[in-house]
Amino acid sequence: MTTDTDPVLAEDPITGEEIELPADVEVGEIIDSPVTGTELEVISLDPVTLEEAPELEEDWGE
Amino acid sequence: MTTDTDPVLAEDPITGEEIELPADVEVGEIIDSPVTGTELEVISLDPVTLEEAPELEEDWGE
């Protein structure tokens, strides 16, 4: 039975290693991979999936 | 003191004669002039004003 405070575990999509995510992690949050430092995007939490975060230029509209 | 049932009196804009309007007359209503038969538009009720009703083709939109 996982409690709220249990750390959320996920797999680093680049190195395959297991990463501990903050308990209050949210979908869409950017996490820095502790191993490679690459920015990872939390794609979903059920199941927990991470992907390399895309480079995004700022192009605001009206 | 005019009561609800008192007839509404107005002046025929063409002949100048006095016309009796139905008690439940409304702004915008078309009244046929009893004298000339012309269609008259009730422009306002306070004061009561009539004008000859315009010819209007039907051009409905969307």
Added chain:
Amino acid sequence: PVVVKIGGAKAVDPAGAVGDVAALAADGRSVVVVHGGSTVVDETIERLGMEPEYVESASGVTGRFTDADAMEAFTMAMAGKLNTELTALFREAGVDAVGLSGVDGGLLSGPRKSAVRVVEDGKRKIRRGEHSGKIESVNADLLAGLLADGYTPVVSPPMEGTESDGGVTPVNADADRAAAAVAGALGADLVLLTDVAGVYADPDDPDTLIESAATPADLEAIEDAAEGFMGKKVMAATEALSGGSGRVFIADANATDPILAALDGSGTTIEQSAVDGTDEDAEDAEETEAVDA
């Protein structure tokens, strides 16, 4: 060129029409698309927290009463949402579409009618503050220029309403009659896509589809047969032909390849000769247009 009037009903799903226009354009046939969208206008009015208002005219036709608020919603829904989304849909299909309302370049212009005659609770009334108009001129040069440069104009109301004091304001106009005015001004064939296969002598009997009308008598039979909504289509067809269109096709929007099928005569085809030789000019033709309630 050919003018194609497509509906604007709920979630315009003109997939068939978009593909056909792409095919025609690829064939080098220039096309002008005209669309309506009264249901989307109603939805927009409601989403803005207002009530769409319909009134009954002296001749029994039900029409929208377009006050200032309704006109704003109309312009948002028609020239904004529908025209832009439809233009994007055509562009996605490889058609070099340019969306225009009747205000742009005075494409569809005429006097604003700010009063209409209605019947309410049995009383004849004049309602003021109306925003509709009668299309009296079409900027055919603007369309011809765009067509010559390979574009497919996607046209919709509002039209440019001119006021007696010289004012200019967007006003409501019927999309079928707008398509008719464009077809007449360009001398183009007109395809009116609708939700039935064509005009039926007896609308309840599918075998009575009237395939074509080539004489004034044929046209009159069609006018008598056309009820309510279809009557408006036939009136638009007559206006197109009187205005210079060569041929009008009234056909099923939901058929496969609806436009190509229509051009092949799948629905009701009305020839120029159905109005030719009649001494009545367009106006008379309109008056004889008894649209049954």
Added chain:
Amino acid sequence: PVVVKIGGAKAVDPAGAVGDVAALAADGRSVVVVHGGSTVVDETIERLGMEPEYVESASGVTGRFTDADAMEAFTMAMAGKLNTELTALFREAGVDAVGLSGVDGGLLSGPRKSAVRVVEDGKRKIRRGEHSGKIESVNADLLAGLLADGYTPVVSPPMEGTESDGGVTPVNADADRAAAAVAGALGADLVLLTDVAGVYADPDDPDTLIESAATPADLEAIEDAAEGFMGKKVMAATEALSGGSGRVFIADANATDPILAALDGSGTTIEQSAVDGTDEDAEDAEETEAVDA
């Protein structure tokens, strides 16, 4: 030609600008008008029962998050209400205006950006479902054709957003940068009307109006002085000049004859030479654009 960017703020009251464009057009000077209207977009979103959503970007800029519903409202308000009403206003003043959005004829086109980086409660996030884009191409021929025929194009977002799967959809774009792209593509002067007289070295000291910038060093001074909203204007100016515009005027929309005054140098004038000779190309110029929060 000259490109004039007017605001789209509450009840666009560009009376001054409309008169000036009419004067320029009467003088035979061809004009392209570009307008925005973020306040009217917000109002429309609220009237449709929704909440406008603004997010903070990684670099501290506040921008609209445009999901599908907001995009629909955006298109209704901008391409529908504002563009049509403004086109009618110009036509009333005798200007032969043609309203276009960036979708029409692919006038303003580029890749859609469906994700943005934001900072929410201190957390870096990626928000998906965004509808904005980067203008990478302008259909200058469409504008040139209309200008040659005596029309005055009135242009607004949305732009044509192209998706990786070949899809085409209307997306949000900044009107200042749209005007810059158009001015660059046409090699035209650009007038950016705004609610202050120009760029001030010290925004709190009215005597520090920077009248002109002719060298990269001048431009850098302007970039440093320009804060927040004005920073966006200066970024647009730089993009216009790098794209091929000869000169950019940033001036007061509320002055009498605002456009004529701007062209006379009443505000801040930035010359082509302020970007010439710099070895940075447009992209680098953008990165050095530190927009202060």
